[in-house]
Amino acid sequence: MKLKKTAPIISVILIIILCILWIFIIQSLGQDGTYATVSVSGGVLYTLELDKKQVLDIKGANNIKVRIVSGDGCIYVEQSECSDKICEKKGKISKTNENIVCLPAEVVIEVKITNNENEFDAIT
Amino acid sequence: MKKIIITTIFILLMICGCSNKNVDINSIENTKEVFAMDTYMTLKIYGENSEKILSRAEEEILNLEKLFSVTNKSSDIHKINSNGGQQVRVSNYTAELIKNANEISDITNGALDISIYPIVKEWGFTTGNYKVPDKSTLENFLKNVNYKNIEIKNNYVSIPKGYSIDLGAVAKGYTGDKLVKIFSDNNIKSAIINLGGNVQTIGTKPNGEKWTVGIKNPIDTTQNICKIKVENKCVITSGNYERYFYGEDGKRYCHIIDPKTGMSADNGIISATVIGDSGVVCDGLSTALFALGTEKSINFLESRKDIDAILITKNMEIYITDKIENIVTVSDGYDYSVIKRS
Numbered sequence: 001m002k003l004k005k006t007a008p009i010i011s012v013i014l015i016i017i018l019c020i021l022w023i024f025i026i027q028s029l030g031q032d033g034t035y036a037t038v039s040v041s042g043g044v045l046y047t048l049e050l051d052k053k054q055v056l057d058i059k060g061a062n063n064i065k066v067r068i069v070s071g072d073g074c075i076y077v078e079q080s081e082c083s084d085k086i087c088e089k090k091g092k093i094s095k096t097n098e099n100i101v102c103l104p105a106e107v108v109i110e111v112k113i114t115n116n117e118n119e120f121d122a123i124t
Numbered sequence: 125m126k127k128i129i130i131t132t133i134f135i136l137l138m139i140c141g142c143s144n145k146n147v148d149i150n151s152i153e154n155t156k157e158v159f160a161m162d163t164y165m166t167l168k169i170y171g172e173n174s175e176k177i178l179s180r181a182e183e184e185i186l187n188l189e190k191l192f193s194v195t196n197k198s199s200d201i202h203k204i205n206s207n208g209g210q211q212v213r214v215s216n217y218t219a220e221l222i223k224n225a226n227e228i229s230d231i232t233n234g235a236l237d238i239s240i241y242p243i244v245k246e247w248g249f250t251t252g253n254y255k256v257p258d259k260s261t262l263e264n265f266l267k268n269v270n271y272k273n274i275e276i277k278n279n280y281v282s283i284p285k286g287y288s289i290d291l292g293a294v295a296k297g298y299t300g301d302k303l304v305k306i307f308s309d310n311n312i313k314s315a316i317i318n319l320g321g322n323v324q325t326i327g328t329k330p331n332g333e334k335w336t337v338g339i340k341n342p343i344d345t346t347q348n349i350c351k352i353k354v355e356n357k358c359v360i361t362s363g364n365y366e367r368y369f370y371g372e373d374g375k376r377y378c379h380i381i382d383p384k385t386g387m388s389a390d391n392g393i394i395s396a397t398v399i400g401d402s403g404v405v406c407d408g409l410s411t412a413l414f415a416l417g418t419e420k421s422i423n424f425l426e427s428r429k430d431i432d433a434i435l436i437t438k439n440m441e442i443y444i445t446d447k448i449e450n451i452v453t454v455s456d457g458y459d460y461s462v463i464k465r466s
Contacts (some may be wrong), residue, residue, distance in 0.1 A: 023219040046155070052154040055175065120351065121316050122323040124361040124397060 033096045033111030036075045038068060041106045050094065050111070053102055060105025068109060075109055077102065150313065158182050160189045161296060163320025169307055170314040170330045177310045177440040181303050188302065191218050192295045194241065194250075194288075198282075201291060205241075208285035211277075217298075218291075219279045221404065228408035229271045232424065237271045237383035239283070241290035247304035247388065249379045254369035256377060262386035263454055269383060271295040297360060297407025300324040304403070315417045321366070323359045324403050334451075340365070341455075342395040349436065350454045352399065362410040384413045391417020395436040399448055409433075418443075422463055428463045 017043075035097055038046040038062040040060050048054050048087055053071035056073070060066050067079040074094035087102035100109040154174035158165040167181055191214075193199040201219040202339040214222075225238045235261055240297055242264045248254035257265075269288040275282045283289060291298075296319045307315045315326040316335055325335045337359045338348035345365050352359060367379035377388035396413040398406040409431060418437050425445055434452065435443040442450050442460035454460050 012139075045157075052151065052153060054155065056155045057178075058157055059159065119336060120348065121325075121329070121335045122318045122359075123338040123340060123348065124321045124323045124359050 007094070016031070021033075032073060032094055033113055036070060036093075036109055036111045039065075039108045039110075048075060058107065060102065061108045062104060062106075064102070064105035066102055066107050067107050075111065076100070080107075081107065152177040153330075154178055156182060158185050158248065160185050161192075161299070161319070161343055163296065163445065165317070165319045167328075168315060169305065169312050171310075171312050172465070173310070174312070177307065177312065180310075181306050182416075184302055184306060188217060188295070188299050189319060192221070192291045194290050194292075201289060202295045204281050204283055205288045208283055211275075211280040211282045213262075214279055214281050216279060217302075221291055221294060221298045222274065222276055222289070224276065224404045225291065225408055226276075227329055227413060228294070228405060232412035232416065232429075234271065234383055235415045235443065236293060236408050237269060237422075238289045238291055238293065239269045239271050239274060239287050240381050240383050240386075241288040241384045242268060242286075244290065245288075245377070245379050247377070247381065248369075249367060254371075254377070255342065256371045256373075259387070266386050269386070274402055276383060277387055293411040293450070294404050294408045296320060296322045297358070298401035299407070300358065300403035300407075308456050321361055322403065322407060325357055325359075327355055328355045339397050339434060340395070343440065348455065349395075349458060350452055350460075352448065352453075353451045355364070356400065357399055357450040358403045358406040359397060359399050360403065360406040360415040361395060362408050365394075365413075380414050387417040389417075391415065391420075391436055392437050393418055393435055394438055395434075397434040398423065398436070405431075425463050425466055433463075 035047055037044045037050045038048065038056065040058060046056060048056065048070040050070055050073050054067040058066050060096055061067040064081045066077060069076055069078045074092040075102055080087050082104040084103050087100050090100045094098055096111055096113045098111045148172050153170050154168060156178040157167045157318045167178055190196060194201050196202060200214040203212045205262055225236065229236050243262065244250060246257045267399060273284050274289065282362045297389055300317060300319055300322055303317055304326055313327045314330050317324050318387055323337050328397060334353040334355045336351050336353055338351050339361060340363065341347040341349035341367050342363050353450040362380060364378035369377050370376055382389040393414050395437060397411045400406045413433060413435065416424060420447060421435055425431060432445045432448045442454060443461050443463050445463045446465055449462050
């Protein structure tokens, strides 16, 4: 009987503890990014918003094709024609200042937090 | 105890469930970059099956490049140029584009002329071996420049001997129109393409906002001098910063040639942006307005309500046609004048 009454209270306390633990884990991992820049040979070519499902096919240095996919708050290299596949193996990234580098293609993907560069959809 | 665990799991599941987002198909973005026509192109479309549609678009670009190239020996243009005085059968695309270009030449009194190619070559803009040709050389070359002597009957094109044509001033705009058609035919409601500075849009952004297109500051191309909000429009600029060289006299010569003089166009305008529905028209007109210069361009725009443009002069004066004044924002520190049409 006593347990029945206290069950919801204990549940709430447990959730609070879990939430606090979760916040600590998130903070230790870094802040969630909101967008990522994709640069080829040093020049930023694209800005992708991480919450939007996007597939980007680019041709990097040495004509190496790289497919980058963003969405659900993260970004990753789905496929690369490079020889070492380190970029593919890196998997999904989502925290600010995390990056994926494909050296053979000279492609760098970097997660950032605010997006002030996205004012223009195109430049002529 | 069981109840505590069940309640906790239930509440946690509720919290996790709330964070799941549904993906709107029409907001799925797919981008493709294409290196063709001597430029870097990006095609960004939103919607279903976009990968297939983008591949189709890339095929179209490469196909048109093959037809319009001046250097590819199997291109329509190469065939025309190497068979002066004879009729050459060309594709529908090439015939249509030559007709389009000549119509723009007609309305601008020859400020655009696709037969200017031998002079562009003489200046070295096709090879990178730049030089300022002397007056007598240019006068000689000018004898073989006149778009009116290009004959088109159905799909047969002929140019006089000694003539050469190049569709570089209109090919990207035309290609943009073809891409827009492919996207529209495939039910794409939202897209933006940028063919080396030739911007063409379909609809609005998926969130309903208009596209924001920045226009480069011609004296500092790392900055934009103004921005324009558009939907279903082309925004195409010809600027003196695109391809140029410095002569021995220290003067800067840009790649747009004035067909009347054979000289690098230097008639007051350093950037001409044309905004409209047709890529080929905007592309050709931006070159023509650049060559016409400030006064003649303003007169032209005053007489043509159907054409909208932003002109920037050497003195950094900005002229905007009345119809687009409300969608253009000029950067701080710059003033502008409105070209009014009754």
